[in-house]
Amino acid sequence: MAKVKTDRREFVKYSTLGVLGAVMAGGVIASPYLNAEETRLRPPGSLGEKEFLGLCIKCGQCLQVCPFHSIELADFGKGHGVGTPYIDATKRACWACNAVPCVLACPTGALDHDCEKAEDIRMGIAVLEFPDTCIAMTNTPIPKGFSTKMHKFTDNVNNVTQVELDLVEKLDTFEGKQCTLCADMCPIPNPLSAIAMVPDKSGGKRPEIYDGCIGCGACEEVCPTQIPSIVVKTRVTYEEQYGKDKQS
Ligand code: SF4
Ligand code: SF4
Numbered sequence: 001m002a003k004v005k006t007d008r009r010e011f012v013k014y015s016t017l018g019v020l021g022a023v024m025a026g027g028v029i030a031s032p033y034l035n036a037e038e039t040r041l042r043p044p045g046s047l048g049e050k051e052f053l054g055l056c057i058k059c060g061q062c063l064q065v066c067p068f069h070s071i072e073l074a075d076f077g078k079g080h081g082v083g084t085p086y087i088d089a090t091k092r093a094c095w096a097c098n099a100v101p102c103v104l105a106c107p108t109g110a111l112d113h114d115c116e117k118a119e120d121i122r123m124g125i126a127v128l129e130f131p132d133t134c135i136a137m138t139n140t141p142i143p144k145g146f147s148t149k150m151h152k153f154t155d156n157v158n159n160v161t162q163v164e165l166d167l168v169e170k171l172d173t174f175e176g177k178q179c180t181l182c183a184d185m186c187p188i189p190n191p192l193s194a195i196a197m198v199p200d201k202s203g204g205k206r207p208e209i210y211d212g213c214i215g216c217g218a219c220e221e222v223c224p225t226q227i228p229s230i231v232v233k234t235r236v237t238y239e240e241q242y243g244k245d246k247q248s
């Protein structure tokens with residue numbers, strides 16, 4: 001099985017080189033957006049913004065294979081990079097599929113094929129941006145109907161998948177409990193390497209972020225506060241946000 005997967009990835013890598021050659025020959029690499037700055041979340045494996053914009057041919061392959069409908073294509077109202085894929089974690093985060101199919105589907109390498117599993121993803125870093133609104137700090141139970149937004153999202157997709165249905169079903173089990181949603185819904189294989197609830201001097205608990213965080217935004221999507229208390233800072237590393245020794 002592992003051999004098949006490796007062969008498939010090798011095939012895609014070499015196909016990628018072919019497509020890349022065609023792209024360069026066609027001059028597409030001279031994108032008018034090369035100097036643009038971007039603060040939106042790009043899909044897993046995304047190269048640096050300039051390289052990404054130079055290589056992405058806006059084919060939409062990544063979003064077609066995403067079983068969570070996480071990826072959107074930027075329209076004219078979203079500024080530069082029209083037609084390029086991005087993720088709005090307040091609507092639907094990346095849920096960190098193990099085999100990262102969006103990367104595998106990318107024909108140009110704009111999403112780097114060295115990103116082979118969930119732990120390889122590095123989209124940004126989670127930050128408890130608004131601690132004062134985090135309901136875990138005040139031991140406030142998760143309000144009824146907090147998952148309405150996620151249910152509506154799932155109801156409105158055309159080809160809803162089983163993993164999306166499982167997701168909303170799991171979310172509903174948290175209603176009325178003390179909030180640990182960001183930590184408990186963290187989708188990576190070892191969530192404790194990314195986030196844990198720790199006692200806070202306020203008497204409640206707060207999420208603490210560790211260097212295993214991949215910046216998928218799932219915590220931001222599920223946070224039940226009106227404006228998510230926890231957010232992902234795009235393309236920021238753990239070290240940049242927290243420093244080498246700090247653990248919160
Ligand atoms: S890893 Fe999975 S959920 Fe995340 S963007 Fe890729 S396909 Fe979608
Ligand atoms: S802490 Fe949040 S952003 Fe980081 S890996 Fe977990 S769910 Fe994703």
Ligand code: SF4
Nearest residue numbers: 134135136179182223
């Ligand atoms: S999901 Fe996390 S950040 Fe949001 S309220 Fe709950 S504990 Fe606080």
